[in-house]
Amino acid sequence: MGSEWIIIIFVALVLILGTNQLPSAARKLGKAVNEFNRAKNEVQSQMKNVSDSNLDTSEPMETERQKLEMIAKSLGINSKEKSDDELRKIISDKMGPKKTDSSENKI
Structure with a gap:
């Protein structure tokens, strides 16, 4: 059921963007996802550092x-x-x- 939606979205993107602009749009999307993951990991790292430094309940x-x-x-x-x-x-x-x-x- 989920794979059907992926195929429909892919076909819609090809129709809207065309085959020439699809790779550049995919690169931009990949960069955005990468930046989001980097920011998420940084926030998680900072939260872990704060929680580890404040309370030592070992x-x-x-x-x-x-x-x-x-x-x-x-x-x-x-x-x-x-x-x-x-x-x-x-x-x-x-x-x-x-x-x-x-x-x-x-x-």
């Missing part, structure tokens, strides 16, 4: 403090000289209000 967290410090680091919060409660409050404020289920708000 080892399990042993304490609550380590978890808080990891979250604070990912949010750009300086965790030194702050108590656990202060960190929780700052993280909570930075992440925004907690979303509630609409069914809980019904009277």
